[in-house]
Amino acid sequence: MCDAPHLPYEYVPLYRNDTLNSEPQSLAPGLKSQRPLRLLCLLPGQFDDELRIEIQEGTIEELETPGCFDTSFQALSYVWGTRDNPATIWIGERTLSVTQNLSIAMRHLRHADEPSVLWVDAICIDQSNTSERSRQVALMGDVFRLAKTVVYWVGPEENDSDYAMQLIYDVSEKVQLTETANSFKPIRGSWEDSGWYSPSEPLYHAEREVAALSNFILRPWFERLWVRQEAYLSRHSGLLMCGTRQFPWVRFEIWISCLHVPWDADDDILWDYNGARLRRYAVYNMTRNFPVSLRKLRFALHSIKCQDDRDRIYAVLNMLRPEEQRLDIAADYSRPKMEVFKDAVVRYLQGMKDSSVLAECELCSPQTGPSWVPDWSPTLGIENSRNDWVLCFRASGPIGSHISVQESTLSVAGVILDTIKDSTYASPFLEEFDQRPPSPYESQDPIIRDTIRQSIPPGSSTIPYDGPGSKNLLEAYTRALVWGNTQDTYGPFLDLSLGKLETLTKMIDLIHKGLEHSDVADMLVSPDGSHLGCYIDGSQIPFRTAKGYVGMGSRKVRPGDMVCVVLGCQRPLVLRPQPATEPEEKPRYIVIGQCYLSGFMYGEALLGELPPRYQAAAQRWSKTRKDPIDGTLLFIDVETGAAQLEDPRLSSLGVDLEPYRKHWEAGKDVLVDVPIEVLRGKGVDVRWLDIV
DSSP states (O other): OTTSOOEEOOOOOSBSSSSTTOOBSOOOTTOSOOOEEEEEEEOOOOTTSOEEEEEEEEEHHHHHSTTTSOOOOEEEEOOOOOOSSOEEEEETTEEEEEOHHHHHHHHHHOOSSSOEEEEOHHHHSOTTOHHHHHHHHTTHHHHHHHOSEEEEEEESSOTTHHHHHHHHHHHHHHEEEOTTSSSEEESSSOHHHHOSOOTTSOOOOOHHHHHHHHHHHTSGGGGBHHHHHHHHHOGGGEEEEETTEEEEHHHHHHHHHHTTSSOOHHHHHHHOSTTHHHHHHHHHHHHTOOOBOGGGHHHHTTTOBOSSTTHHHHTTGGGBOHHHHTTOOOOOTTSOHHHHHHHHHHHHHHHHSOOGGGGGOOOOSSOOSOTTSOOOOTTSOOTTTTGGGOOOOOTTTTBOOOEEEETTEEEEEEEEEEEEEEEOOOTTGGGGGGGSOSOOGGGGHHHHHHHHHHHSOTTGGGSOOSSSSOSSHHHHHHHHHTTTOSHHHHGGGOOOSSOOHHHHHHHHHHHHTTOOHHHHHHHHTSHHHHHHHHHOSSSEEEEEETTSOEEEEETTOOTTOEEEEETTOSSOEEEEEOOOSSTTOOOEEEEEEEEEETTOSSSHHHHOSOOTTEEEEEEOOOSSSSOOTTOEEEEEETTTOOEESSOTTGGGGTOOOHHHHHHHHTTOOOOBOOOHHHHHHTTOOOEEEEEO
16 A cells, blocks of 8 residues: 555644634634643554554643543654655555654653554644634644653664663662752761762763763753753653653753752763763753753853744743743744744843843844844854853843834833944954854964953052042953953852952953963963853953953944943943934944943943942842842841842932832842933933944
8 A cells, every 4th residue: 555656644624724814724612711731642563563543623722621631642852853754644545744753752742552642733733824824823832731751762772872871870869859949868868978069070981981971961952942941841750761761851951950059070071072062052952851941041042943034023022031021022934034033032122121122133234124133143153152141230220111113113211331442353253253162262362362362451450430430440451351240249148269350350461461372271261260261251352442442242232333331231232323314314333233332231230330338239040940030139138237239329319119129129129110210310311222
């Protein structure tokens, strides 16, 4: 029969028509609303037998109603893989083409003597029907919530993967995560009784073990975007499967978490295996199961891949914070990429009173849309990948945004701080930045050395800084070069073993004064030197403004660009004035990108400096798994040690703060709606800026 001509399978439509607001094709009696879906019944067979399935139709409501649709099912999380050389699946007397990756996964999942019921996106959704595909994406949260098990299929056995799976399993047999998932405890007895591990020591793996584990986490499954949401939705029902071996996903979480205790430098070198060291961190972040935000999307999805750029939005809809899920962003694959991105940004700006999503923007060439709409394509976003490590900037303080959108023009209320006078481009080394290997710091020595020497003027340690927050110009440059990520930024909330402002300032001063190349190289492999290497890598460059302010921004900044604080935006923005097209035309700007400006990262442009009694400190991590997206900025009373969320400068504005205090007292950081005229009455030059 298989050799005879056969017809392709034709889907029965799930919906009455192709419009996104149409009703389902059929309504089950007694149910007010319907969310239809398909499941597949994988018929039994031996591994090499042809794959045969049956299609079952139902609804989410039926799956949720006991006895209405008596079927438990498994959902499959996998990598589609190449569409070349497709495999064939039989549905009755018709056939459906699928990728070889899916074919291999289904052969491993098939039972020899009984059928199994699965949900597989490539089969259960008519991929040729754009409307159906858009509407079914919205149901994926329900599908993975209702699945009895979600199988995380990472691929067949290869590259010593059985050994890697056994190593992971063995670790999880000895250790368990605490309720906060930020620490461990032995399953039986004490650490001393276990004789193999201590939470204060690195988890050691020998060379063969590292090779097997590295190959394992380098598999494509761990870098795909859709599997992030699938794992996020099904952590407790997830089953990690590689070849014929499998175990609960939480066991993998335990192993990867054990790697992120104090790290040994020799071990780190051993893990630098075809990019496994960087992948290890990305996978660890994946297992932490934190929500994502559109205002941090570039950072959250850095190095993550997808086949359709629109999925940079659609694949995270069920991972967004609850307040962002209420923005009602809906998948619609009939819309082009930049229209999808623009819709998400407009909904965020209008619904959140928060304009921090604008810090996601980078100047693109060619420009594919309005400059205030980030192009979240995975090939972009390199410049902002590291400065987002600092989570608690509040350039506009706790003040909410004022915005207006008209077609392709975004009007925002903001303050123009100054105009950029000059920037430092450490040529010729930066010209090779995009071709440089991302790893070792030694290759960055010339960039670090020349950036420091070309940007900082002589005698800067004795020159007063013209802005707030730094004793002298050298200190201001130090803060800018590392994007403010120094020990004092975190106060008592994070005990960094490196990144102390005094140490970094001395190091930069020595390099600036002409330290020999070999001594610079030795310095940069030290812990504090590696901290410099994280930021002075060529992706960002220092600049100085006409008033003498010091900052760090995109390599695309130019003299004449303007540094602005936009109300509701956590980071200052660099805007570039555009030529007027008509006489007396209102000034227009494009977004070049976010920046760091020493002395203006905590609301100083709108509220002035903090009273001497208070210190701003970033609480980067909370004590539970539900860490905030941006950490929390607290204000510490240096006399009593008490910490509070309320900014002490707000009381001078005369705004009623009582509606907000109940949120602050409950530990929730909220933005205050301050009328523009109130700020202007305090002498703040707030303007409407048109961004195109």
